[in-house]
Amino acid sequence: GAVVSQHPSWVICKSGTSVKIECRSLDFQATTMFWYRQFPKQSLMLMATSNEGSKATYEQGVEKDKFLINHASLTLSTLTVTSAHPEDSSFYICSASGRSEHQPQHFGDGTRLSIL
C-alpha cells in the first residue's frame, strides 16, 4: 500500500522556537497533501490543504503566519510551526493523495510536538 513518512515523530522544544515537520510520500506522487491536528481522544481536525507548486489553503481559524506550509515537490510537504508556544503542543498528522482521481488519503504516523 501507499506509504507516507513523517519526520520527526516526536519533538520537544522551548517556547519561541520554530519547528519544521516533514511529510514525504515514498512510493507515489502526491499532488495534494493535507495537514491535520489531533487533540487527545478527539478526531482529526484539518488545518490546511496544499497542492504541489501552489500556496496552501487554510481552514477557517488556522493562522497562516503561525503554520507555514510548503509543498515544493510531488513527494515532500513541510509544516513549520513558527514561534511555537505551549498552546501549540499537539499531535500533527499529514496525509497525501495521488494523481488519479478520487484516490483516498494515506496518513503519516504523526508528530508529537511538546513546547515547554
Place this chain on the structure above:
Amino acid sequence: QKEVEQDPGPLSVPEGAIVSLNCTYSNSAFQYFMWYRQYSRKGPELLMYTYSSGNKEDGRFTAQVDKSSKYISLFIRDSQPSDSATYLCAMQRPDSWGKLQFGAGTQVVVTP
C-alpha cells in the same frame, strides 16, 4: 447535529468475536467512504475504501454501505488483541475532494 455520527465506545469484545462498527451520516452528497484504524500515538491507517452501496471484503474486514439509509458499517471477523485500536469512519463529497468528514472514532478493545 453532526454530519457524521459515530459511537465513541469503548467497545469491548472477546478474542475471536466479530466486531461491528457503524456510522450514520446526514448529507446525501457523500459518495466516498473510508474506514481507518488508528493505534495510540500513530497516524490513521486506511483499511477500506468504497464508493458504492453494497459490500466490500478484504481478508477479515467487510465494509458495507447503504446510501439509502445513510449508514455504513465495518465488520471485523475473528478479532485479535492486535485489533484493539480506534476505528474512524470518514467520507467525502465529489465536489469537495480532500475534505474528509470524520466520525468521532470508536475505541475497540479485544480481550484475550
